[in-house]
Amino acid sequence: MKNSIQILAQISLMILMISCGTKEKQGDTTDASLEHHADVTVTQAQFKNAGMTLSTIEETTFPDWVEASGMIDVPPENRAVITAFMGGYIKDNPLLIGDAVKKGQVLITLENPEFVAIQQQFQELAEQLNYLKSEYERQQALVEENITSQKSFLKAESDYKRSVATYTGLRKKLQMLHISPQRVLQGDYTSQARIYAPITGTIAETFVSKGSYVSAADPIMEIVDVDHIHLELKVFESDMLKVKKGQKIKFKIPESSDTFYEGEVHLIGNSLNQEGRTVTVHGHLENESTRPNFAVGMFIEAQIETGESTALALPEEAVANLGDAYYVLQLQEHEQGAYFFNRVAVETGKTRKGFIEIKNAADFPKGAQFLVNGAFELIKEGSEGHSH
Numbered sequence: 001m002k003n004s005i006q007i008l009a010q011i012s013l014m015i016l017m018i019s020c021g022t023k024e025k026q027g028d029t030t031d032a033s034l035e036h037h038a039d040v041t042v043t044q045a046q047f048k049n050a051g052m053t054l055s056t057i058e059e060t061t062f063p064d065w066v067e068a069s070g071m072i073d074v075p076p077e078n079r080a081v082i083t084a085f086m087g088g089y090i091k092d093n094p095l096l097i098g099d100a101v102k103k104g105q106v107l108i109t110l111e112n113p114e115f116v117a118i119q120q121q122f123q124e125l126a127e128q129l130n131y132l133k134s135e136y137e138r139q140q141a142l143v144e145e146n147i148t149s150q151k152s153f154l155k156a157e158s159d160y161k162r163s164v165a166t167y168t169g170l171r172k173k174l175q176m177l178h179i180s181p182q183r184v185l186q187g188d189y190t191s192q193a194r195i196y197a198p199i200t201g202t203i204a205e206t207f208v209s210k211g212s213y214v215s216a217a218d219p220i221m222e223i224v225d226v227d228h229i230h231l232e233l234k235v236f237e238s239d240m241l242k243v244k245k246g247q248k249i250k251f252k253i254p255e256s257s258d259t260f261y262e263g264e265v266h267l268i269g270n271s272l273n274q275e276g277r278t279v280t281v282h283g284h285l286e287n288e289s290t291r292p293n294f295a296v297g298m299f300i301e302a303q304i305e306t307g308e309s310t311a312l313a314l315p316e317e318a319v320a321n322l323g324d325a326y327y328v329l330q331l332q333e334h335e336q337g338a339y340f341f342n343r344v345a346v347e348t349g350k351t352r353k354g355f356i357e358i359k360n361a362a363d364f365p366k367g368a369q370f371l372v373n374g375a376f377e378l379i380k381e382g383s384e385g386h387s388h
Contacts (some may be wrong), residue, residue: 059313072294
């Protein structure tokens, strides 16, 4: 009997020990599971030394934008396509694309034997005019005195006036060829004609080479003055009524960089492009003196600010873009000198002055806190940990 009591006591003691051990293990598991379920743990010392802060989702004012695209351009008066008044061979073509030229500077020298023929005809006609004029005046006096016939007078008048018209036309043609009529009257002929720059600017394109022949309408080169470049934007029909003169424009050159530059709406077209259902918006740049060296024809992506609206947002430093999505670190617990965060995906929207719109803000409880400073690196590390 005594032995039976001892055996029962030993069994009870073993059960009690096993029970206590199980509770200990359960307690350990609970603590471990708290750490296990947190994607990122930050100690109090790490939080303080790294200057980390917490923030909540707050209502923030954001601009409303209309998307547009277009190109860098210049006004029509700042662009000149150079052509020849008469055809000829390119004798001298010293300029290259990118060369700066001033208004009145020699661009091209043409050579053509026809230039000599025009000068010869002009000089011969100039010498005949004195005789034709005196004959016209003599016939006019005679007809007034009824000494000569009306027919003779009309012929003299016709010959003189026709020659004057031809002389005036040839003189104008020489001036357009930049050949001096005065030198021609002195017998100083030339087979060459110079073409001068009509505006100050830069050679944007050349279409000919030395020795080639150009006809009267053939383009020789193009000059562009980029001192007053502007934006030519296309806005879709659905957005056109939102755009007003004076609205702010933000634009970038996507092929060059992600830097945004600023301008404003100057003119809005009143005709719709039927093919793309767009309207043209003309924009002026701000701070033209400090702008980069934009090239005419550069493709741009732009946003036109049409107003303001409010949205729920976080500081941009709280949101990390990992390529496939945007993430934040949401605080789960703050206890025993440590911060426990979960990595949560968010849907982002507009940005302004360091804040970014959180479109799925309703998914988070009111007052939820998020890590701000240092969030990107921790989110990245958490992501790499998840992928292993």
